[in-house]
Amino acid sequence: MHTLEKIYLDSQLTNVKTNPEKKLMTEEEMEPIAKALVNQYTSVWKTLQAAIKKVPDEKWHDGVGKWYFSQTAYHIIETAQFYLGSEPDSMNWGARAGVIWDDVEDIEKEVLPKLTKELVNSYLLEVGEELAGAMRSVPNEEFFKTDGFEWFSSILDKLMYLLRHTNYHVGELNRALREWGLAPVRWG
Numbered sequence: 001m002h003t004l005e006k007i008y009l010d011s012q013l014t015n016v017k018t019n020p021e022k023k024l025m026t027e028e029e030m031e032p033i034a035k036a037l038v039n040q041y042t043s044v045w046k047t048l049q050a051a052i053k054k055v056p057d058e059k060w061h062d063g064v065g066k067w068y069f070s071q072t073a074y075h076i077i078e079t080a081q082f083y084l085g086s087e088p089d090s091m092n093w094g095a096r097a098g099v100i101w102d103d104v105e106d107i108e109k110e111v112l113p114k115l116t117k118e119l120v121n122s123y124l125l126e127v128g129e130e131l132a133g134a135m136r137s138v139p140n141e142e143f144f145k146t147d148g149f150e151w152f153s154s155i156l157d158k159l160m161y162l163l164r165h166t167n168y169h170v171g172e173l174n175r176a177l178r179e180w181g182l183a184p185v186r187w188g
Contacts, residue, residue, distance in 0.1 A: 031140045050185035051173040061112045070115040076169045083162045087148035
């Protein structure tokens with residue numbers, strides 16, 4: 001079992017103990033779309049987690065132009081949190097890191113020092129658990145409904161977009177690892 005799934009299941013077992021009428025959904029009980037999404041997101045988040053672990057501390061904030069390893073890892077997770085919501089206006093961008101993006105003049109001085117590996121790792125686990133939990137018990141037909149993200153044809157469309165977004169940026173992190181003379185993390 002992958003780390004993110006285990007954390008989610010452990011939290012669900014705790015909830016079942018305190019709330020006995022809440023049923024824990026097993027993998028066998030999951031609907032096919034939910035199962036596929038949980039598997040794919042777990043894989044890509046595991047790859048992201050490995051990239052964060054692998055990057056040396058002295059390279060954590062390195063980058064080119066306006067691209068930084070640490071900020072990209074944070075961005076992946078923050079974007080997932082955004083799309084987990086049902087209304088785009090409800091997101092408070094930068095809140096987890098204590099950043100007000102509209103006020104930032106120098107990302108290297110004002111933002112990067114706040115993006116510690118510890119913060120990004122804990123954010124990854126929190127949002128990963130929320131993401132897996134949100135998808136685990138959803139019946140197939142619910143994925144075809146829409147929400148406040150009107151530019152997507154369905155919630156499934158939104159989640160597929162988020163998966164592509166995450167893979168794109170995890171690819172950037174792997175490319176940086178290669179350029180720094182490190183082996184990329186294993187994909188999938």
